Amino acid sequence: SHCRDPPSEGARVQRVSDCVVGLPGATTLFQARPSRRRWNSCCKTLALFCTAVPVTLSIAFKICWRLTMFTGSFYPDLGLTAAGAAAKIMSLIAKLLALGLLTMFSLAVIYLTAVKMIQLRKLRNLKNVPHRWEPLPYTNLWALHKSTEQAGPELLSCSLFSAVVGFHRIYRKHGMHMFFIGTTPSVSLQRAEFVEEVLSSNTLLAKGPEYGLLHNWLGTGLLTSKGNKWRTRRRLFTPAFHFRILEDFLSTINIQSTVLADKLGKMCQPGNCTDIVPLVTLCTLDIICETIMGISIRAQYDEHSPYVMAVNSLGELFIRRMLNPLFVSEFVFKRSCIGREYYKCLNTLHSFTRKVIAERKEVLRKQGDLEMKHDGDSNDERKSKQKRPFLDLLITEHLKNPISITEEHIREEVDTFMFEGHDTTAMGISWALFLIGHHPSEQKRIHDELDAIFGDDKQRPVTSEDLREMKYLECCLKEAQRLYPSVSFITRACEEPFEIGGTTFPKGTIVRLSTYCLHRDEDVFPKPEEFHPERFFPENVKGRHPYAYVPFSAGPRNCIGQKFALSEEKIVVANILRRFTVKSLDQRDQVYLVSELVLRPKNGLRAQFTAR
Numbered sequence: 001s002h003c004r005d006p007p008s009e010g011a012r013v014q015r016v017s018d019c020v021v022g023l024p025g026a027t028t029l030f031q032a033r034p035s036r037r038r039w040n041s042c043c044k045t046l047a048l049f050c051t052a053v054p055v056t057l058s059i060a061f062k063i064c065w066r067l068t069m070f071t072g073s074f075y076p077d078l079g080l081t082a083a084g085a086a087a088k089i090m091s092l093i094a095k096l097l098a099l100g101l102l103t104m105f106s107l108a109v110i111y112l113t114a115v116k117m118i119q120l121r122k123l124r125n126l127k128n129v130p131h132r133w134e135p136l137p138y139t140n141l142w143a144l145h146k147s148t149e150q151a152g153p154e155l156l157s158c159s160l161f162s163a164v165v166g167f168h169r170i171y172r173k174h175g176m177h178m179f180f181i182g183t184t185p186s187v188s189l190q191r192a193e194f195v196e197e198v199l200s201s202n203t204l205l206a207k208g209p210e211y212g213l214l215h216n217w218l219g220t221g222l223l224t225s226k227g228n229k230w231r232t233r234r235r236l237f238t239p240a241f242h243f244r245i246l247e248d249f250l251s252t253i254n255i256q257s258t259v260l261a262d263k264l265g266k267m268c269q270p271g272n273c274t275d276i277v278p279l280v281t282l283c284t285l286d287i288i289c290e291t292i293m294g295i296s297i298r299a300q301y302d303e304h305s306p307y308v309m310a311v312n313s314l315g316e317l318f319i320r321r322m323l324n325p326l327f328v329s330e331f332v333f334k335r336s337c338i339g340r341e342y343y344k345c346l347n348t349l350h351s352f353t354r355k356v357i358a359e360r361k362e363v364l365r366k367q368g369d370l371e372m373k374h375d376g377d378s379n380d381e382r383k384s385k386q387k388r389p390f391l392d393l394l395i396t397e398h399l400k401n402p403i404s405i406t407e408e409h410i411r412e413e414v415d416t417f418m419f420e421g422h423d424t425t426a427m428g429i430s431w432a433l434f435l436i437g438h439h440p441s442e443q444k445r446i447h448d449e450l451d452a453i454f455g456d457d458k459q460r461p462v463t464s465e466d467l468r469e470m471k472y473l474e475c476c477l478k479e480a481q482r483l484y485p486s487v488s489f490i491t492r493a494c495e496e497p498f499e500i501g502g503t504t505f506p507k508g509t510i511v512r513l514s515t516y517c518l519h520r521d522e523d524v525f526p527k528p529e530e531f532h533p534e535r536f537f538p539e540n541v542k543g544r545h546p547y548a549y550v551p552f553s554a555g556p557r558n559c560i561g562q563k564f565a566l567s568e569e570k571i572v573v574a575n576i577l578r579r580f581t582v583k584s585l586d587q588r589d590q591v592y593l594v595s596e597l598v599l600r601p602k603n604g605l606r607a608q609f610t611a612r
Contacts, residue, residue, distance in 0.1 A: 208491025437584030
């Protein structure tokens with residue numbers, strides 16, 4: 001329980017990497033290129049498969065012909081004894097079962113042969129890319145399964161994340177590696193130069209296929225849309241996150257973070273420990289609801305309200321869907337118990353959002369009618385003093401042009417920003433408190449900085465000027481985001497051939513960027529597993545590759561609310577540390593990571609808070 005730099009997640013990831021490499025046949029699976037002998041063996045296997053298909057079909061034809069002859073002569077002539085007839089029928093059933101098995105085997109052979117031939121054709125142009133060679137399709141997925149099966153069902157998602165990170169460690173020196181998911185090449189990047197080529201592109205903007213599962217939740221909002229719709233919405237929403245407008249909601253963040261600090265104060269009993277993740281999550285939910293929709297849902301006072309429970313349940317149910325390959329089918333998922341519960345929560349969420357939109361639309365329409373009767377200058381002055389939530393911007397555009405942005409479009413965008421700004425910020429704050437609680441010297445330096453700004457006043461709201469003075473706290477938050485980025489993977493889908501590192505990847509390739517691994521590049525961040533806020537001092541940032549650190553993504557599709565998120569994190573953490581000293585109780589190597597919608601701990605983050 002003493003504070004130190006404990007063995008980190010990286011140590012466990014290394015063990016997983018060693019386990020993966022030690023699997024039977026792993027040298028075959030993970031070498032960059034197959035040997036000539038292995039190549040010939042693969043060709044012979046394919047030839048055998050191709051020979052088996054016509055043989056199987058001829059056997060099936062013969063059995064069908066005999067079946068026809070048998071049924072044609074059975075009914076006219078009943079000279080068979082009962083035992084003989086039964087024996088003949090059983091023999092026929094056995095042959096039919098054999099036919100079914102042979103047919104299934106033949107179809108599997110045809111499918112695997114076709115998949116392998118497509119893979120080999122695509123590999124001709126990608127032979128210089130380090131990749132995990134698989135003698136048969138899907139053997140890479142088998143290796144991934146073998147590397148995680150010992151963990152058991154409770155830790156499946158944790159071991160899956162560790163195994164994927166372990167694969168990245170194997171190919172760290174190359175900066176990229178490729179594998180096939182069926183016939184689709186998937187390339188994973190972890191070097192800043194390659195990441196820049198992807199994130200700075202104005203053509204590679206489509207999200208990966210897993211985002212398609214979010215369409216029934218978020219529709220085609222800013223997160224999931226592409227093309228002209230995305231560009232139009234991005235231009236429309238950018239002004240809503242300007243610094244001057246963000247200052248309107250500093251009071252909201254101050255109020256809600258004070259509520260959180262008060263709740264922590266009631267738990268400051270000797271020996272008490274607190275899981276900070278659910279408490280912080282309720283706080284950020286209150287903040288984002290008031291910022292986006294302009295209403296207070298009082299989640300911190302009533303965590304069992306239908307809306308709060310629906311928001312929390314949806315994320316869990318969505319992850320359970322992602323972990324079950326059968327649930328990729330919407331038809332299957334809708335008819336499962338998980339699917340029915342998912343759509344029940346989704347209906348609660350959408351109904352609440354639509355109700356808020358309708359009520360706010362009526363309020364703005366009445367305000368518009370009143371403003372017609374007043375002088376324009378006084379109206380502008382009055383508007384500038386009002387807090388205008390993000391929803392007001394959407395409804396105003398809707399009232400101007402109901403065709404270009406409908407009420408359903410508004411619902412999509414509101415749900416999208418609720419989704420993006422809720423858990424991500426909550427985990428950013430939670431990981432920061434967790435790391436600060438492990439490092440007393442850094443925590444004391446934060447306390448000194450906050451005391452210099454606020455003195456003995458523990459209640460004064462944080463202002464925008466105060467935020468600019470919290471320089472060391474900001475470095476601590478950025479270092480926490482480096483070690484535990486809320487979004488650990490970013491994906492893109494190539495809608496046309498795209499060049500990365502001198503290699504042209506074909507249309508349909510899935511590009512995956514591991515921010516978790518990118519932020520652990522030893523050439524950029526020496527001793528990457530250690531917590532050193534000094535990495536983000538101005539003199540240390542100078543000269544660093546701009547795409548070596550991308551917790552909010554980068555380029556055209558970067559996080560539109562990243563400045564707001566960082567300001568929110570600073571205010572919440574500052575209002576907690578002004579009043580308390582935090583001590584983390586879980587060592588870093590004891591925290592199992594799960595890459596769900598966000599990077600979160602499997603079993604929470606326990607901490608003790610002591611009043612200063």
